[in-house]
Amino acid sequence: RGYRVQYSAALGPYKGGLRFASNVNLSIIxxxxxxxxxxxxxxxxxxxxxxxxxxxxxxxxxDGEVMRFxxxxxxEFHRHIGQDIDCPAGDVGVGGREVGYLYGQYRRIVGAxxxxxxxxxxxxxxxxxxxxxxxxxxxxxxxxxxxQLAGKKLEGAKIAISGFGNVAWxxxxxxTELGAKxxxxxxxxxxxxxxxxxxxxxxDYMLELRxxxxxxxxxxxEKFAGTTFTPGKKAWSVKCDIALPCAFQNELNGDDAxxxxxxxxxxxxxxxxxxxxxxxIHAFQKAGILFAPGKAVNAGGVATSGLEMTxxxxxxxxxxxEVDEKxxxxxxxxxxxxxxxxxxxxxxIDYVKGANIAGFMKVxxxxxxxxxx
Ligand code: 2IT
Numbered sequence: 001r002g003y004r005v006q007y008s009a010a011l012g013p014y015k016g017g018l019r020f021a022s023n024v025n026l027s028i029i030x031x032x033x034x035x036x037x038x039x040x041x042x043x044x045x046x047x048x049x050x051x052x053x054x055x056x057x058x059x060x061x062x063d064g065e066v067m068r069f070x071x072x073x074x075x076e077f078h079r080h081i082g083q084d085i086d087c088p089a090g091d092v093g094v095g096g097r098e099v100g101y102l103y104g105q106y107r108r109i110v111g112a113x114x115x116x117x118x119x120x121x122x123x124x125x126x127x128x129x130x131x132x133x134x135x136x137x138x139x140x141x142x143x144x145x146x147x148q149l150a151g152k153k154l155e156g157a158k159i160a161i162s163g164f165g166n167v168a169w170x171x172x173x174x175x176t177e178l179g180a181k182x183x184x185x186x187x188x189x190x191x192x193x194x195x196x197x198x199x200x201x202x203x204d205y206m207l208e209l210r211x212x213x214x215x216x217x218x219x220x221x222e223k224f225a226g227t228t229f230t231p232g233k234k235a236w237s238v239k240c241d242i243a244l245p246c247a248f249q250n251e252l253n254g255d256d257a258x259x260x261x262x263x264x265x266x267x268x269x270x271x272x273x274x275x276x277x278x279x280x281i282h283a284f285q286k287a288g289i290l291f292a293p294g295k296a297v298n299a300g301g302v303a304t305s306g307l308e309m310t311x312x313x314x315x316x317x318x319x320x321x322e323v324d325e326k327x328x329x330x331x332x333x334x335x336x337x338x339x340x341x342x343x344x345x346x347x348x349i350d351y352v353k354g355a356n357i358a359g360f361m362k363v364x365x366x367x368x369x370x371x372x373x
Contacts, residue, residue: 002073004052004080004088005033010366010373012046013084015302017091017120019053020069020098028249029053032091035273036302038359039295042334045306050086052077058093059215070101077102078109083116083312089305090120092248095166095210096132100125115312119305123317128308130323131301136170137324138300139244139271140178141331146290147267149339149349155179158197160240162186163247164217167271167298169206171246172198184238186247187217190231193238194224239263245275254279261287270294281352292351295359296334303330334358 003026006014016036019029029051037049054073058066081088090099099120106117113126121127130137140154147154157180161168164185172182181197185206194202202224209220221229236243236256243265245252251272252260257280260268267290270276274294276284284291307326311317318326334355341361342354367373 002052002054002077003029004077004086005029005050006080006086007033007049007051008037008363009048010363010370011041012048013082014050014086015040015047015089015305016050016052017089017302018094018098018102019051019091020056020058020093021053022055022057024053024055031249032273035295037363038356039299040302040306041359041362042296042337042355043299043303043306043330044333044362045303045310045330047087047302047306047309050088051091052088053091053094058098059213061213063097066098067101070098071105074102074105075109078106081106081117083114083309087116087119087305087309089118089302090166092165094120096120096122116309119308121308126308126312128304128311128323129317129320130327131304131308132166133170133173134304134323134327135167135271135298135301136172136246137174138303138327138331139167139171139269139297140174141300141328142292142297142335143242143244143267143269144178145332145335146269146292146351149335150290152266152290156181157241158183158239159242159244160184160235160238161244161246162235162251162275163272164206164209164220165247166210167301168246169203169210171244171271172206173203175244176200176203180242183240184235185217185220186233186235187215189216189218190229191233191235191238192217192220192227192229194227196226236260240265241267243268244271246271247275248272249274250277251275252280253277254283256280257283261289266290268292269297271298273298285350285352288348290351292338293355296338296351296355299334300327300331303327
């Protein structure tokens with residue numbers, strides 16, 4: 001069964017990813033679309049909010065099966081999208097391969113390249129350089145700003161990351177580049193601890209692990225000496241300074257938060273959408289550690305999708321440097337907006353409140369300015 005929830009077009013064409021995972025249902029797509037609307041507003045780009053997907057899971061399927069599913073999905077979906085109407089992209093379970101098949105079927109039906117009808121495309125067919133890295137890179141830029149304001153340092157900090165997909169990969173890559181140590185990654189089967197932190201070879205191997213399409217992280221520990229796989233455990237069982245949930249909603253609960261706090265974690269930034277349960281968020285806020293919500297931290301992904309749409313409209317391709325600079329600027333302005341709207345009387349920044357108010361104000365004002373929309 002396929003879904004698309006077009007939440008708000010007050011700021012521009014509907015925009016948001018497609019998720020292919022067995023647990024997808026209407027309720028999940030609705031909350032993701034709701035969050036996406038405020039996230040997209042935070043980027044300050046002209047994009048509205050939407051989300052879609054299917055309970056079809058590409059895990060364990062052949063390329064042929066995935067292609068046929070994507071084509072069947074787009075055969076119905078094409079009538080709801082378009083470069084000025086709704087521009088879907090990837091999310092969990094929808095990466096370059098799936099976007100390629102979806103976009104190919106769109107072109108086949110409408111008979112036009114219409115690059116702006118989908119983002120997350122391959123670079124050869126109108127995609128933006130850095131889009132695969134953008135969610136993870138943007139998250140680390142946001143964390144850098146948070147830490148800087150709090151007088152803390154990323155260099156040498158120990159980071160635990162959940163997942164090993166596209167987002168976890170980008171976050172690991174940038175965290176390592178910036179001098180932090182990624183000491184844990186996890187999958188549905190358990191957690192791998194990496195006492196000396198990830199190196200370049202390990203980061204590259206994450207892509208292989210994902211491409212193997214088995215959804216297990218255990219082979220990572222078989223490949224790299226000195227790392228350990230613990231079945232059935234989450235990344236949050238590992239002692240770390242910074243926790244970065246990079247997988248699914250509700251992947252870090254109240255018990256996990258208590259364990260992290262007990263182990264001295266002083267920052268948690270949601271890179272997945274709503275990665276923390278309300279209990280976990282309250283525990284972090286009560287303990288006074290740095291906490292920021294997904295709609296601010298992970299907005300670099302959709303922001304770079306917005307930049308892809310701009311390049312498509314202009315029929316040009318920016319260099320990696322240009323895209324990275326724009327991404328950096330966008331993440332810095334999202335951080336500024338969170339500080340502006342989230343600053344408490346005692347000077348403490350409530351990033352949850354800041355992100356919600358900043359996003360809401362933009363959407364609400366656009367609706368009022370355009371009459372009843
Ligand atoms: O959650 C998200 O922001 C995404 N899956 C990216 C959406 C997009 O349109 O790039």
